[in-house]
Amino acid sequence: MLIVFLITLYSNSSQKTKNKIKSEAFLSPEIELGAGSVVNKFYFDVNFPRGHIALKSFNVEVIDEAGNHIPLQEIYIHHWVLIKYHKPKHNNGHHQVSLRRNSGLCQGNIQGQYFGLGSETGGTDLEIPDPFGIEVGNPKEIPDGYEEAWILNIHAIDTRGVEDKLGCIECKCNLYNVTKDENGYPLRPNYQGGLKCCYDNTQCKLKKGFEGPRRRFYLKYTVKWVDWDDYAMPLKIYVFDITDNVQMPYGYGSKEMSSNHDCRSEYDVEACNTAYKEGSDCIDVKKTYLPMESGGYVIYGVAHQHSGGIGSALYGQDGRIMCSSIPRYGEEGYVVGMSTCYPEPGSMKIMDGEILTFESNYSNTRGHTGVMGLFYLLVAEQLPHQHKKHSSRA
Numbered sequence: 001m002l003i004v005f006l007i008t009l010y011s012n013s014s015q016k017t018k019n020k021i022k023s024e025a026f027l028s029p030e031i032e033l034g035a036g037s038v039v040n041k042f043y044f045d046v047n048f049p050r051g052h053i054a055l056k057s058f059n060v061e062v063i064d065e066a067g068n069h070i071p072l073q074e075i076y077i078h079h080w081v082l083i084k085y086h087k088p089k090h091n092n093g094h095h096q097v098s099l100r101r102n103s104g105l106c107q108g109n110i111q112g113q114y115f116g117l118g119s120e121t122g123g124t125d126l127e128i129p130d131p132f133g134i135e136v137g138n139p140k141e142i143p144d145g146y147e148e149a150w151i152l153n154i155h156a157i158d159t160r161g162v163e164d165k166l167g168c169i170e171c172k173c174n175l176y177n178v179t180k181d182e183n184g185y186p187l188r189p190n191y192q193g194g195l196k197c198c199y200d201n202t203q204c205k206l207k208k209g210f211e212g213p214r215r216r217f218y219l220k221y222t223v224k225w226v227d228w229d230d231y232a233m234p235l236k237i238y239v240f241d242i243t244d245n246v247q248m249p250y251g252y253g254s255k256e257m258s259s260n261h262d263c264r265s266e267y268d269v270e271a272c273n274t275a276y277k278e279g280s281d282c283i284d285v286k287k288t289y290l291p292m293e294s295g296g297y298v299i300y301g302v303a304h305q306h307s308g309g310i311g312s313a314l315y316g317q318d319g320r321i322m323c324s325s326i327p328r329y330g331e332e333g334y335v336v337g338m339s340t341c342y343p344e345p346g347s348m349k350i351m352d353g354e355i356l357t358f359e360s361n362y363s364n365t366r367g368h369t370g371v372m373g374l375f376y377l378l379v380a381e382q383l384p385h386q387h388k389k390h391s392s393r394a
C-alpha cells in the first residue's frame, strides 16, 4: 500500500514539472509620444492570465506598431509597475479600486507592485524555480461579487532630439521648465529634479530646430505560469525602498517599528568634491533598516537602480550578505540589466523579527537627481519538504 502511494505521489510530482507551463505575450494599450515628451499613465484592467495560477516568469519589451524592438536610447522606461486589485464584476463605468498590495512595508503604488522595473527590464531575468510561484487568482481571497484585475503604470520618456539625455531621464526641472508639481503646488526649494518635474505630458527641452514625428509604442509583457495545484508553493513579494526612513520609536526588535514608513521612491545624490576629498572614491552610500515581522527563505532577489548606480545589497542582522545586485551598463550610460540572486532554496533564511540592512551605492563623480533604490525580494515561508502544512492552508 505504502509503495503504491509513494509511486503515485512521485509520478504526480514529476508530471507537474513537465507539463502545463503556459506562456503568453500581452500588449499594453497603445501609447503615443512626441520627441522629448513624457507619459505617466495608469491603465486599468490590462490583459493578464486568468484563473488560480502560479506566476513563474515575467519579461518586458518596448515595441513599435510593427512589433520591432525600440531601443531605450529612444524611449526610456523610467519605470513600469503592475499592481493587483479587486474590481466589482458589474461596475458602472468608473473604477472602484481596492488595491491588493504585496507584503512589503511601504504604502506607495510603486512599492505595492507585483512586478516592476525600469530601463533595465530587457536584461534582467525573473524565472521562479519549481515548485515556487507567485500565487494569484485564488478564489478564496477574492470577495463575492469581485474579480481580480491588474493596473499597469508606465512612465516613459521619449529622448529623441533632446538637448541633455541624462538630464531628461533624471527629470531635471529646468529642462522641463517645471516649477509646480502635477497638482499645481510649488516645488519645495532646492528640488532640482525627480518625478515631480516629469509628470504626464511634460516636455523635455529639445535641441534647437529638432523635429521628430510622434510615435506609437507598446509595452509587450510575456508571462509564464502554471495552474495552481497542491504542489505549488506560494512566495511573498517584498519591495524595499532605500528612502524608507523607518521610525523606531519602540526600540530595536519591537513589532511597532513597522508602523511608520516614509517611502519617497526617489532621492538625490550630491556630487562629491574631488578637489576637497583627495583620494575619495566618490561613492554615495545610502542605507536603511528593514524590520521583517515574519521571515522565510529567499528564493529570488533583484535591485532597481538608475544610471549612476554601482550596486545594491541586502544584509542580515548578523552582517551576512543575502543578495547583491549590480547594474550592467550599455551604450550612452544606460542601465541595461541588473544581476539577480537565486540562492539554493533553503540556504538563505530570514528569521522572524530580523532587521535587514539595505544598501544602495551610486557613483557621485557627478550629481544625480531623482534616482531610485528598490529591492525586490521573493520569499517562501515554507520549503517543499515542509509541505505537510499545506493542508492547513485549505
Ligand SMILES: *[C@@H]1O[C@H](CO)[C@@H](O)[C@H](O)[C@H]1NC(C)=O
Pocket (backbone or CB within 6 Å): 177
Ligand atoms: C517656461 O514656463 C514659463 C511659465 O510657466 C513660460 O512663460 C515660458 O515661456 C516657458 N519657457 C519655455 C522655454 O517653454
Ligand SMILES: *[C@@H]1O[C@H](CO)[C@@H](O)[C@H](O)[C@H]1NC(C)=O
Pocket (backbone or CB within 6 Å): 281, 283, 285, 310, 311, 312, 313, 324, 359, 361
Ligand atoms: C557600497 O560602498 C561601500 C563603500 O565603498 C562598500 O563598502 C560596500 O561594499 C558597497 N556596497 C555594494 C553593495 O556595492
